[in-house]
Amino acid sequence: MSDPYERSAEYLDIMIAEAWEPLxxxxxxxxxxxxxxxxAVxxxxxxxxxxxxxxxxALPQVPVLAVEPxxxxxxxxxxxxxxxxELRKRVTVVPGDCASTDWPDGVHAVVALNVIGHLPPVQRRALWNRAARQLAPGGVLVFNVTPPFAPTEVERVRMAHVVxxxxxxxxxxxARPSGADEITWHMDYQVLRQGQVLAGASAEYRWWVATEDALAAEAAEAGxxxxxxxxxxxxxCVLERVSTTSSQWLI
Incomplete structure (x- = not known):
C-alpha cells in the first residue's frame, strides 16, 4: 500500500501545531x-x-500503545x-492500522484523532465493534469529526503558515468529490525565502465523509x-458502552 504521508511528513508536525492548541x-x-x-491507552x-x-x-503512569502505519x-x-x-518508558510505537494491530486486554481508552475519515464505512464499523468488545468497563473511544460532512468541492485554502x-x-x-461518501484531498506544501519558493511537495489522500449523527447511529449498532x-x-466525540439501565444516546 502506498503511503500518502511519505512526501508530506517533513511538514505535517509544524503544520498541525496550531490546531493542537485547543485540541x-x-x-x-x-x-x-x-x-x-x-x-493501556x-x-x-x-x-x-x-x-x-x-x-x-493526562494519565500519569498509564502505558500507551502508539499505532502509526x-x-x-x-x-x-x-x-x-x-x-x-518519561515517554521512552511508557510509549510503545508499532507499525499497523486499526485492523491489524493487537490491543492489550482491558483498554483504558482508544484515541483516534484525525483518523476516522481515513476509514471506509466497513472499517469504521469494525472499529466500533472492536471498541465495544475490548474497552474496559468505563473506557472510551475518542475521535473527531471535521467538515465537510458530505462529498463536496473544497476550494484551495491556506491551512497553515509557519516561520x-x-x-x-x-x-x-x-478537495473534490470522488465517490458517494468520499472526497480526495489535495495538499501542497511550500518552503519560501522572501516570497521565493525553495522547495515543496504535494500529496493526495482519500477521505470518507459522514455526519456526526450517522456516526452515532453506526456506533449505536455496536452498543x-x-x-x-x-x-x-x-x-x-466520545464513545462509551451503552448503559445497562439506559440506551439513550448522550448527545
Whole structure:
C-alpha cells in the first residue's frame, strides 16, 4: 500500500501545531475523568506524537500503545518519544492500522484523532465493534469529526503558515468529490525565502465523509453511545458502552 504521508511528513508536525492548541486541553479533559482502571491507552494513527504527549500528561503512569502505519510519520513519532525519558518508558510505537494491530486486554481508552475519515464505512464499523468488545468497563473511544460532512468541492485554502528561522512554511488544501461518501484531498506544501519558493511537495489522500449523527447511529449498532466534548468547533466525540439501565444516546 502506498503511503500518502511519505512526501508530506517533513511538514505535517509544524503544520498541525496550531490546531493542537485547543485540541490538546480538550482531549486531556476527556481522558482525565475516564474511570477504566489502569489499562493501556491505544493511540490509533498517532502521527507525529502530539496526542501521545497529551495522553501521557493526562494519565500519569498509564502505558500507551502508539499505532502509526506511515513509516515517515513514525520517524517523527519515535524521535519525539525518544527525546523524553518519561515517554521512552511508557510509549510503545508499532507499525499497523486499526485492523491489524493487537490491543492489550482491558483498554483504558482508544484515541483516534484525525483518523476516522481515513476509514471506509466497513472499517469504521469494525472499529466500533472492536471498541465495544475490548474497552474496559468505563473506557472510551475518542475521535473527531471535521467538515465537510458530505462529498463536496473544497476550494484551495491556506491551512497553515509557519516561520522558522529565515524560512516560511505554507500548507494549502483543496478537495473534490470522488465517490458517494468520499472526497480526495489535495495538499501542497511550500518552503519560501522572501516570497521565493525553495522547495515543496504535494500529496493526495482519500477521505470518507459522514455526519456526526450517522456516526452515532453506526456506533449505536455496536452498543456504543456518543456524546460531544469540548468546544463544538473541535468536533470532538466520545464513545462509551451503552448503559445497562439506559440506551439513550448522550448527545
Amino acid at each position: 490538546a486541553p480538550a482531549l486531556a479533559e476527556v481522558l482525565s475523568v475516564v474511570r477504566a482502571g489502569a489499562g 491505544v493511540d490509533l494513527g498517532a502521527g507525529s506524537g502530539r496526542g501521545v504527549r497529551v495522553i501521557c500528561d 506511515s513509516a515517515a510519520m513514525r520517524a517523527v513519532l519515535l524521535a519525539r518519544v525518544h527525546e523524553d525519558g 522558522i528561522g529565515e524560512l516560511e512554511y505554507e500548507g494549502w488544501a483543496s 456504543l453511545t456518543l456524546r460531544r466534548a469540548g468546544d463544538p468547533v473541535l468536533g470532538l
